[in-house]
Amino acid sequence: MEEKQHIGQLFDRIAPTYDGLNHGLSLSIDRLWRRKTVTSMMPCKHVLDVAIGTADLAIEMLRQGKAEQVTGIDLSDQMMAIGKEKSEKRKANITFVHGNAQQMPFEDCSFDAVTCAFGCRxxxxxxxxxxxxxxxxxxGGQVTILEFSYPSNRLLRALYDLYFTHMLPAIGRIVSKDKTAYTYLNKSVKSFCWGEAFAAHLRDAGFTDAQFKPLTGGIATIYTAVKR
Ligand SMILES: C[S@@+](CC[C@H](N)C(=O)[O-])C[C@H]1O[C@@H](n2cnc3c(N)ncnc32)[C@H](O)[C@@H]1O
Structure with a gap:
């Protein structure tokens, strides 16, 4: 099976329990991270939210008045179906597009800002x-990315390892009833780059002014950069 199909299907399977597990397992800290991510955005008209999933980041940017309109792209129709339901309830101006972030069906220079929360890894x-x-x-537009990173404090690192290696896969398996998804998520977090290394990828892609701000001792990080 092609890798992108595999990822889409993995998120399709866990979509019904995704929001609940996110908020429950993080004690709702993920909401605070998304709020801070949106706070660091410049207000603009049309934002592309890459890997929009269940639309929490998009809804937050409309709530904070940082965007008038959001287009979201994702490989998982089931994640977006939940996002659509939430968006309709709030009458949020969000358009959902099925597609791959690595080959997007959009014209060059068509968005005022681009965001991505927990999608890049x-x-x-x-x-x-x-x-x-x-x-x-x-x-002139800004990209804003929220992603898991790795804490610098040794005690926090130990707790982080315990959480991602043992607790998350076990609780994820029980709640989502999916045997492999949360083991994959654990591996994807631990093998991913963060901080300066991620900022270097942003510069390689052409962005300038790459900056990053660790959250909650470095468990997650907000990255921003600009297209000149
Ligand atoms: C951990 S969820 C994050 C969802 C949402 N942004 C949030 O903050 O909760 C990751 C999302 O990335 C999507 N995704 C993964 N790889 C993708 C790709 N290559 N193109 C588009 N979406 C992708 C998945 O389908 C999933 O919905």
Whole structure:
């Protein structure tokens, strides 16, 4: 099976329990991270949210008035179906598009800003995904990315390892009833780059002014960069 199909199907399977597990397992800290991510965005008209999933980031940017309209792209129809339901309830101006972040069906320079929360580490090829974000962003626009990272404090690292290696896969398996999805998520978090290394990928894709801000001791990080 092609890798992108595999990822889409994996998220299709866990979609019904995704929001509940996210908020429950993080004690709702993920909501705070998304809020802070949106706070670091410049207000603009049309935002592309890559790997929109169940639309929490898109809904938050509309709530904070950082976007008038959001287009979201994702490989998982089931994740987007839940996002659509939430969006309709709130009458949020969000359009959902099925597609691959590494080959997006959008014109060059067609969005004022691009965002992505917890999506990049799932890309089969991170650099292709970042280059696509650069291509569809208009000059002067900002990319804002929220992703898991790795804490610098030793105690926090030990707790983080315990959580991602043992607790998350076990609880994820029980709640989502999926044997492999949360083991995959654990591996994808631990093998991914963060901090300066991620900022270097942003620069390689063409972005300038790459900055990053660790959250909650470095468990997650917000990255911003600009297309000049
Ligand atoms: C962990 S979820 C994050 C969803 C949402 N952004 C959030 O903040 O909760 C990752 C999402 O990335 C999507 N995804 C993974 N690889 C993708 C790709 N290459 N193109 C588009 N979407 C992708 C998955 O289908 C899933 O919905």
């Amino acid at each position: 799932n890309f089969q090829n991170l650099d292709e995904g970042l280059r696509e974000m650069y291509r569809v962003l208009q000059p």
